[in-house]
Amino acid sequence: MVSISVRNISKSFKKVQALDQISFEVAQGELFGLIGPDGAGKTTLFRILTTLLVADEGSASVFGFDVIDGMNDIRNSVGYMPGKFSLYQDLTVEENLTFFATIFDTTVAENYHLIEDIYVQIEPFKNRRAGALSGGMKQKLALCCALIHQPKVLFLDEPTTGVDPVSRKEFWEMLKRLQQKGITILVSTPYMDEAALCDRIALIQDGKILDINSPEEIVAKHQHVIYDVKASNPHQLISLLKAYPTAHSVYPFGEYVHYTDQSGEFKQEDLHAYLAHNGLKEIVIQPTPATIEDAFMELAN
Numbered sequence: 001m002v003s004i005s006v007r008n009i010s011k012s013f014k015k016v017q018a019l020d021q022i023s024f025e026v027a028q029g030e031l032f033g034l035i036g037p038d039g040a041g042k043t044t045l046f047r048i049l050t051t052l053l054v055a056d057e058g059s060a061s062v063f064g065f066d067v068i069d070g071m072n073d074i075r076n077s078v079g080y081m082p083g084k085f086s087l088y089q090d091l092t093v094e095e096n097l098t099f100f101a102t103i104f105d106t107t108v109a110e111n112y113h114l115i116e117d118i119y120v121q122i123e124p125f126k127n128r129r130a131g132a133l134s135g136g137m138k139q140k141l142a143l144c145c146a147l148i149h150q151p152k153v154l155f156l157d158e159p160t161t162g163v164d165p166v167s168r169k170e171f172w173e174m175l176k177r178l179q180q181k182g183i184t185i186l187v188s189t190p191y192m193d194e195a196a197l198c199d200r201i202a203l204i205q206d207g208k209i210l211d212i213n214s215p216e217e218i219v220a221k222h223q224h225v226i227y228d229v230k231a232s233n234p235h236q237l238i239s240l241l242k243a244y245p246t247a248h249s250v251y252p253f254g255e256y257v258h259y260t261d262q263s264g265e266f267k268q269e270d271l272h273a274y275l276a277h278n279g280l281k282e283i284v285i286q287p288t289p290a291t292i293e294d295a296f297m298e299l300a301n
């Protein structure tokens with residue numbers, strides 16, 4: 001069964017085309033990721049799907065309810081965790097949760113089973129103002145607030161941005177548990193490593209979908225051999241690689257530069273000799289497996 005359906009959605013703000021003919025479907029119970037850099041259009045899409053913004057073109061439905069005609073039904077059946085400002089900073093942890101339960105005409109007690117796993121971690125701070133919580137705790141509270149009315153679909157806009165790596169990992173484990181309860185989850189993230197944890201992902205840039213598939217298939221489609229390259233002068237290394245006659249792509253990747261070549265006759269020794277001849281030292285060149293980030297760079301090129 002289809003839980004979220006997006007058909008040819010476009011949205012512009014004056015001269016900026018935030019979304020350009022976006023289409024995709026999310027199955028019930030699926031954990032689907034929107035992956036893209038800042039400004040890709042992720043938040044705009046979330047706002048359209050949660051009925052807070054009207055698209056210029058196209059149509060969309062959530063759980064069979066149209067985003068225009070079924071606005072109230074959607075609002076009652078989805079949970080939305082916006083990237084920023086979803087909590088009342090001056091209310092305590094407990095007051096925030098009670099507030100969100102009340103506006104959906106339910107009680108914390110009624111749906112406590114859904115949030116218990118998460119809430120026990122912030123319960124020791126239940127009398128603390130939300131504004132005084134750490135990033136990871138705010139995120140857990142925001143997730144509890146989005147879940148307290150037992151939504152069928154969860155929209156999470158960059159839930160782990162600005163959160164430490166341990167809390168990020170815990171957060172994804174919680175999402176997996178929620179998925180097992182049958183909740184459909186649409187989550188956005190700029191972190192490519194998190195993309196691998198989704199069932200399927202859509203790679204988005206400049207309002208367009210570059211590809212939709214499982215993370216494994218997106219990586220498997222990558223055509224070029226990727227080389228990790230490192231040398232004494234990273235800036236010069238990038239310029240030299242870009243100037244190499246058969247270069248296909250060159251971009252920084254952690255402590256390395258990722259290099260792909262367009263020639264079938266590429267030899268690591270030739271590239272090594274070229275870099276050494278141009279004065280670089282401590283040169284390392286080694287093949288490395290493709291990641292989602294590499295696939296993204298290739299598609300975005």
Ligand SMILES: Nc1ncnc2c1ncn2[C@@H]1O[C@H](COP(=O)(O)OP(=O)(O)OP(=O)(O)O)[C@@H](O)[C@H]1O
Pocket residue numbers: 013014016017018036037038039040041042043044045158
């Ligand atoms: N209300 C608005 N008025 C004008 N431009 C907007 C508005 N909302 C979004 N935009 C522009 O639309 C584009 C997409 O923005 P959007 O917030 O959807 O991207 P995003 O992928 O969520 O990135 P971010 O993580 O930076 O929010 C950006 O260029 C943004 O500046």
